[in-house]
Amino acid sequence: MTQAPRPEAAGLDTVLGKAVTILRAFRPDDRAVPLAELVRRTGLHKATVHRLAAALVANRLLDRVDGGYRPSGGLFELGMLASPERSLLEVAVPFLQDLYERTHETVHLGVREGHDIVYVAKIGGHRQVRAPSRTGGRMPLHCTAIGKALLAHTDDALRQEVLTGPLERRTPHTLVAPGALRRQLREITETGVAFEREESTVGIQCVAAPVLGGDNAAVAAISVAGPTGRFRPERYVTQVRAAAAGLGSMLNRRGPRDR
Amino acid sequence: MTQAPRPEAAGLDTVLGKAVTILRAFRPDDRAVPLAELVRRTGLHKATVHRLAAALVANRLLDRVDGGYRPSGGLFELGMLASPERSLLEVAVPFLQDLYERTHETVHLGVREGHDIVYVAKIGGHRQVRAPSRTGGRMPLHCTAIGKALLAHTDDALRQEVLTGPLERRTPHTLVAPGALRRQLREITETGVAFEREESTVGIQCVAAPVLGGDNAAVAAISVAGPTGRFRPERYVTQVRAAAAGLGSMLNRRGPRDR
DNA sequence: GCATTTCGTCTCGCTCAGCGATACGCGCCG
DNA sequence: CGGCGCGTATCGCTGAGCGAGACGAAATGC
Known part of the structure; x- marks a missing residue:
């Protein structure tokens, strides 16, 4: 029961943590976020974001669109399982x-x-x-x-x-x-x-x-x-x-x- | 009542794919799914599910509850980003x-x-x-x-x-x-x-x-x-x-x- | 009562998935 | 034209992730 100073401190050293970090980097009102912006928001390495974003697209959690990426319908469905x-x-x-x-x-x-x-x-x-x-x-x-x-x-x-x-x-x-x-x-x-x-x-x-x-x-x-x-x-x-x-x-x- | 084999063959060879598979293994109406059941539904190795489920909990996508795991509020929030x-x-x-x-x-x-x-x-x-x-x-x-x-x-x-x-x-x-x-x-x-x-x-x-x-x-x-x-x-x-x-x-x- | 199964947890070497420095092509600016 | 930011691709290194297996606890069978 350590008092967590940052409740939000998910592991950035695991694949999953990075993936989630990328997902959470999206704000409610952006329609499409370019790769570079994701890099900025997450602080992850460019290549990493590139690779993971592609993986997320493959898993139907993100959509690839003109201006970059955005959370997809698959994510919506998943969320509704809560x-x-x-x-x-x-x-x-x-x-x-x-x-x-x-x-x-x-x-x-x-x-x-x-x-x-x-x-x-x-x-x-x-x-x-x-x-x-x-x-x-x-x-x-x-x-x-x-x-x-x-x-x-x-x-x-x-x-x-x-x-x-x-x-x-x-x-x-x-x-x-x-x-x-x-x-x-x-x-x-x-x-x-x-x-x-x-x-x-x-x-x-x-x-x-x-x-x-x-x-x-x-x-x-x-x-x-x-x-x-x-x-x-x-x-x-x-x-x-x-x-x-x-x-x-x-x-x-x-x-x-x-x- | 076993479900038909999954037509959605996402990559089961990547960490992310497995994690998503676990998340998708939840059905809308189960309140808590025990580890063993997740193993059955996903076809993944027990140790793998164990480890990944723990990681998902750490990332606030799952909740650990009495009877097992269940999708958490964090997942709901994420879904609403779609x-x-x-x-x-x-x-x-x-x-x-x-x-x-x-x-x-x-x-x-x-x-x-x-x-x-x-x-x-x-x-x-x-x-x-x-x-x-x-x-x-x-x-x-x-x-x-x-x-x-x-x-x-x-x-x-x-x-x-x-x-x-x-x-x-x-x-x-x-x-x-x-x-x-x-x-x-x-x-x-x-x-x-x-x-x-x-x-x-x-x-x-x-x-x-x-x-x-x-x-x-x-x-x-x-x-x-x-x-x-x-x-x-x-x-x-x-x-x-x-x-x-x-x-x-x-x-x-x-x-x-x-x- | 004991035997058996099922479940969650943990350990431990092997190896390949994931890593990030680096590089390249492109469009856009001054 | 040179510089810059962007998305993408390459490529060895290495440790994260893997799964066989062990183990104790609890449920189930007999």
């Missing part, structure tokens, strides 16, 4: 759907992964707010509604870890004072809902509720997000809470076997 | 959402991958039909509404290939006569909608419409599915077509640069 995310998603969709239909605002489902949240689903209509969140994307725990909902309903050790760690300031409204944050978390635990007022992104507000597992720890959280102007997060407290509770009891009925 | 699927998904969600709200039936979005379709999204409510389709899952082209819609709007070479190849019979209603299928495809091209009446799964019917790219080839297809009893696919022709057309023009406006 059982916790997948089964969660499948059970959750109807609830998210309901919630969207009642609110017509952007709905998120997220789980915790380290000190971040990972969005497992994001649904919204045409008129949806321009948010930086993306399915499969990450956000810090301390400055998002989902993150705070998760953080409030998790074991003390992790909460302590996050609170004492550096709290990145993402906007002028981000809570970076551990005391204030801790107070808010306590309140969230009591009320069962978390708010976020432009703490991760200027112009966006959220309400979130935790999805509790059998042991009263949060396994996920659901949020509704909208633009600061017209959007009143308080209005959706009941709906969000209902959706999260419904999903929670459904998951527990099915079998509390995940995570 | 740009064609992802950007398609992000643009499509609002349209799927609309369609669901109008029909309240299960809505699918699928793309072609080889002779199969891969579901990129599946949304539905609580009352949704028990369908075998899953996000990230596969189905043959010739026996699904989405598949036929795609097949009808693709280049002749591929269509020919599928038509002359073996057409697996999935249910008593599956079209396995190339002539009949070809006739139906022609009709689909003209009308712009494809029907499926219990051809892939008994008890399920579908309507699908192709999403056409700039070159008039289908880049994806959208479908609505429901149970044979109450569900009348004809009723949704207009809505499905509208959704597909809307998505198509949106994609083309944004930039016809994929696939």
Whole structure:
């Protein structure tokens, strides 16, 4: 149990580690990354990247396209094998759907992964707010509604870890004072809902509720997000809470076997 | 219940190939696969699987759990980097959402991958039909509404290939006569909608419409599915077509640069 | 109860897959 | 024209990866 300073320190000395490093070097929004750019991002030797990229293409994890390489459909399929995310998603969709239909605002489902949240689903209509969140994307725990909902309903050790760690300031409204944050978390635990007022992104507000597992720890959280102007997060407290509770009891009925 | 020998003969002589083989050995619905089972499925040496699985865990592609291994959240994240699927998904969600709200039936979005379709999204409510389709899952082209819609709007070479190849019979209603299928495809091209009446799964019917790219080839297809009893696919022709057309023009406006 | 099988883990020499320095052809710039 | 960044190809060196096998623990059979 050594405290890993870099949780992200995968082995760069093994083929597999390098391959994964290359895959992870892709960012959500680049359409095609040239070889040279991959070399820069990974720090690997040019020949190595060349060879491995070719191997990845052969294994249908990458596509060779005009401007370089890009993650392929095969990778997408593979990702969908991830059982916790997948089964969660499948059970959750109807609830998210309901919630969207009642609110017509952007709905998120997220789980915790380290000190971040990972969005497992994001649904919204045409008129949806321009948010930086993306399915499969990450956000810090301390400055998002989902993150705070998760953080409030998790074991003390992790909460302590996050609170004492550096709290990145993402906007002028981000809570970076551990005391204030801790107070808010306590309140969230009591009320069962978390708010976020432009703490991760200027112009966006959220309400979130935790999805509790059998042991009263949060396994996920659901949020509704909208633009600061017209959007009143308080209005959706009941709906969000209902959706999260419904999903929670459904998951527990099915079998509390995940995570 | 042994699976047929793998038609996807990726390189088993390279580390990477083996690793990918192990990852692909997981089926959508197993929660945890023990080492021995992986050995059986992959045909690799026990020590090799042991070693590689450990390496995959170290690289956060697998999780070590009680009963063995399972694909992890890291893999999910990686999969979401797949740009064609992802950007398609992000643009499509609002349209799927609309369609669901109008029909309240299960809505699918699928793309072609080889002779199969891969579901990129599946949304539905609580009352949704028990369908075998899953996000990230596969189905043959010739026996699904989405598949036929795609097949009808693709280049002749591929269509020919599928038509002359073996057409697996999935249910008593599956079209396995190339002539009949070809006739139906022609009709689909003209009308712009494809029907499926219990051809892939008994008890399920579908309507699908192709999403056409700039070159008039289908880049994806959208479908609505429901149970044979109450569900009348004809009723949704207009809505499905509208959704597909809307998505198509949106994609083309944004930039016809994929696939 | 013991015998047997199945499973996960670990060890240990052999060897070939993977390595990276180096080089080459190309298009693009000033 | 010379320099630069790019993708690609070559080629010996070597250690990462290999798989036969051993071993203890646990399940299964008798």
